Amino acid sequence: MQALVIVGHGSHLNPGSSEPAYTHADTIRESGAFDEVREAFWKEEPSFRNVLRTLESDEVYVVPLFISEGYFTEQVIPRELRLDDFDPDDWDSDGTDADHVTLEADDVEKTIHYCGPVGTHDSMSEVIVQRASSVTGREEFGDDFGLAVVGHGTERNENSAKAIYYHADQIREMGVFGEVQAVFMDEDPEVDDVTDFFDTADIVVVPLFVSDGFHTQEDIPEDMGLTDDYRTGYDIPTAVDGHDIWYSGAVGTEPLAADVVLERAADAGAPVGDAVDAVREQTRGANAAAGD
Amino acid sequence: MSVADALVDAADADGIDFDGLTVAAGDDGYQFRTPDTDAVLTAADLREHADSPYVTNWYYWEHDIGGHDTPRRAFLRWLEGGDDRPVPERYDALDSGHTRHWGELAVTVTHGDAAGSRRYDVRHADDVDADTDTLATYTDPRDARELVKHDDDDGYRPLSTAPSLPHGWAFTDLDGGALVDTIDYVYPATVANWHREREGSLDVDHWADVADRQTGIYGIVSDLDEDALEWAAEACCVDSQCLKRREWDRDEDDALDVPRGDGEFPCREPCSLFVAAARKFTTLEREDTREYTFELTPAEKEQIEDIIGAVADDRTDDIREADVYEGANRYRTRFLRAKRMDDHGLSGTPTYPEDHDDDGDDGDHH
Numbered sequence: 001m002q003a004l005v006i007v008g009h010g011s012h013l014n015p016g017s018s019e020p021a022y023t024h025a026d027t028i029r030e031s032g033a034f035d036e037v038r039e040a041f042w043k044e045e046p047s048f049r050n051v052l053r054t055l056e057s058d059e060v061y062v063v064p065l066f067i068s069e070g071y072f073t074e075q076v077i078p079r080e081l082r083l084d085d086f087d088p089d090d091w092d093s094d095g096t097d098a099d100h101v102t103l104e105a106d107d108v109e110k111t112i113h114y115c116g117p118v119g120t121h122d123s124m125s126e127v128i129v130q131r132a133s134s135v136t137g138r139e140e141f142g143d144d145f146g147l148a149v150v151g152h153g154t155e156r157n158e159n160s161a162k163a164i165y166y167h168a169d170q171i172r173e174m175g176v177f178g179e180v181q182a183v184f185m186d187e188d189p190e191v192d193d194v195t196d197f198f199d200t201a202d203i204v205v206v207p208l209f210v211s212d213g214f215h216t217q218e219d220i221p222e223d224m225g226l227t228d229d230y231r232t233g234y235d236i237p238t239a240v241d242g243h244d245i246w247y248s249g250a251v252g253t254e255p256l257a258a259d260v261v262l263e264r265a266a267d268a269g270a271p272v273g274d275a276v277d278a279v280r281e282q283t284r285g286a287n288a289a290a291g292d
Numbered sequence: 293m294s295v296a297d298a299l300v301d302a303a304d305a306d307g308i309d310f311d312g313l314t315v316a317a318g319d320d321g322y323q324f325r326t327p328d329t330d331a332v333l334t335a336a337d338l339r340e341h342a343d344s345p346y347v348t349n350w351y352y353w354e355h356d357i358g359g360h361d362t363p364r365r366a367f368l369r370w371l372e373g374g375d376d377r378p379v380p381e382r383y384d385a386l387d388s389g390h391t392r393h394w395g396e397l398a399v400t401v402t403h404g405d406a407a408g409s410r411r412y413d414v415r416h417a418d419d420v421d422a423d424t425d426t427l428a429t430y431t432d433p434r435d436a437r438e439l440v441k442h443d444d445d446d447g448y449r450p451l452s453t454a455p456s457l458p459h460g461w462a463f464t465d466l467d468g469g470a471l472v473d474t475i476d477y478v479y480p481a482t483v484a485n486w487h488r489e490r491e492g493s494l495d496v497d498h499w500a501d502v503a504d505r506q507t508g509i510y511g512i513v514s515d516l517d518e519d520a521l522e523w524a525a526e527a528c529c530v531d532s533q534c535l536k537r538r539e540w541d542r543d544e545d546d547a548l549d550v551p552r553g554d555g556e557f558p559c560r561e562p563c564s565l566f567v568a569a570a571r572k573f574t575t576l577e578r579e580d581t582r583e584y585t586f587e588l589t590p591a592e593k594e595q596i597e598d599i600i601g602a603v604a605d606d607r608t609d610d611i612r613e614a615d616v617y618e619g620a621n622r623y624r625t626r627f628l629r630a631k632r633m634d635d636h637g638l639s640g641t642p643t644y645p646e647d648h649d650d651d652g653d654d655g656d657h658h
Contacts, residue, residue: 011450012450012568013448013450015441022434022437026434043568044450044452044564045452045480046476046481047564049561050480050560051481053484053485053488054480054483054484056359056364075507076507076508079507
């Protein structure tokens with residue numbers, strides 16, 4: 001038997017934090033690619049500490065539903081799962097290349113395939129574009145549309161910004177948007193000044209966050225000037241400084257993100273058959289009304 | 293595969309020895325034994341016994357459930373007393389439904405339509421006698437995730453084992469696998485750790501080890517002193533706050549005095565909520581005490597004690613609006629605030645007197 005475990009942050013305060021993990025887990029459950037699919041959380045239950053023992057499978061693929069490589073993927077998750085032999089160097093990553101390592105967990109007799117985070121997988125670029133499609137209702141964009149990929153940005157973890165630049169660069173090369181820029185909440189270039197960085201009339205703003213919460217629902221809309229008070233809401237698009245801003249909310253809530261989770265496991269050797277194609281077909285465009 | 297086919301196949305293979313039923317193939321036929329029967333049978337006669345409770349019971353556990361040595365199987369067996377009670381007694385109980393409690397859940401096992409099969413119903417224990425038609429019914433275990441996320445007052449439940457399960461719902465007509473999945477969503481990992489405890493292999497991580505392995509903002513929790521750890525466990529881990537039975541202590545040789553609780557399932561290490569709370573307690577405990585001088589009437593002192601008690605015991609919603617005889621009543625409390633508090637706080641005494649000059653400017657400690 002083989003199992004997939006999606007590990008997310010979760011929250012003691014925000015009940016919606018775990019929602020993307022549940023949704024993507026259900027999509028993958030329905031694909032039938034795994035005998036067991038479980039969600040586990042740092043701040044909710046089952047905890048990383050206890051999740052492996054809830055599985056009957058002896059092959060387990062663990063995919064972090066996190067945006068960047070760093071503290072959680074390199075320290076917290078391996079430690080809490082008791083992957084005692086994990087060494088971040090085994091990932092041989094410069095910040096966006098973590099793939100997978102195969103390890104034993106100290107408390108269960110199982111083989112654990114520990115994967116890199118969904119946020120740095122190549123396919124996440126497609127999810128960002130899909131998120132832009134969902135919020136605008138457009139299949140194609142052209143030169144009049146710009147895309148801003150928003151990251152948290154933090155001086156404590158340089159990889160946090162790397163993931164944002166990585167996808168911005170990839171999407172720029174796709175040539176789907178007139179302009180593509182990486183912007184941040186806590187470092188330059190700042191999301192507050194997003195309209196300064198674009199010549200395009202329309203700007204689609206996609207935060208590279210796993211779930212919606214304080215940052216994506218309150219800070220970013222207010223920082224960009226979509227609203228003075230997030231509680232009063234805002235239009236999609238909202239006109240700001242002569243641009244139309246299409247704000248999408250967290251990319252991790254896009255149904256297609258389930259595909260990235262599955263691809264992470266497939267990259268680690270999980271025999272998922274045609275589930276990748278099935279999930280992509282099911283989730284592509286599944287959230288066209290996301291701007292509501 | 294029919295029960296009769298499975299019975300003959302198993303007898304021809306390794307024989308059966310399960311829950312009072314033994315079947316073995318011999319030179320003279322099949323030796324068939326239960327507490328009520330001892331016979332040597334032909335294959336045709338053996339098939340005639342396929343409707344014996346002992347046989348259908350064996351079929352259920354070996355063919356429908358399987359999973360030897362798994363927590364799932366052990367839990368389902370425990371639900372109907374499978375290791376303790378003879379088959380006829382269990383079957384009689386299943387006729388009307390056999391109920392056991394798991395935290396705030398009541399799980400009821402009944403006979404299913406197929407021979408030997410069981411069906412499971414799970415709901416809040418307070419709703420055990422409610423007519424199912426009056427409850428919101430579900431059959432997909434995944435619905436439990438959303439259902440138990442909020443309590444009856446729509447408050448978010450970050451701790452799954454807090455005794456605040458919402459009421460008014462039931463999962464009905466579940467098979468064994470779906471029942472265990474439902475339990476796993478309501479009370480994650482409780483079945484797995486309960487099973488480990490029964491098998492003598494529960495790996496308890498005590499506070500000292502859990503605190504030591506914390507990093508980042510939680511790295512400070514190992515500074516929490518002995519008394520404060522006791523208070524923290526009393527605050528967070530007793531039965532009124534969490535239904536897990538605390539098995540961890542300060543360390544292996546230093547037990548906490550706080551009652552462990554009477555829960556069916558164990559708590560094998562301090563949870564993330566406890567660690568997060570411990571971080572705050574640690575920072576609070578860094579402050580030195582100070583002497584403050586202010587006046588209260590005896591009734592006012594008791595009222596403050598009432599307010600602390602009402603908040604700590606989550607009774608504030610139970611205190612009636614006009615019940616001014618309760619110290620924690622809202623009007624009583626507003627009266628106390630109007631009388632005894634000003635911009636400097638209780639009895640006009642600044643929290644940090646050194647930050648206040650004579651004209652009453654506030655300091656910045658917030």
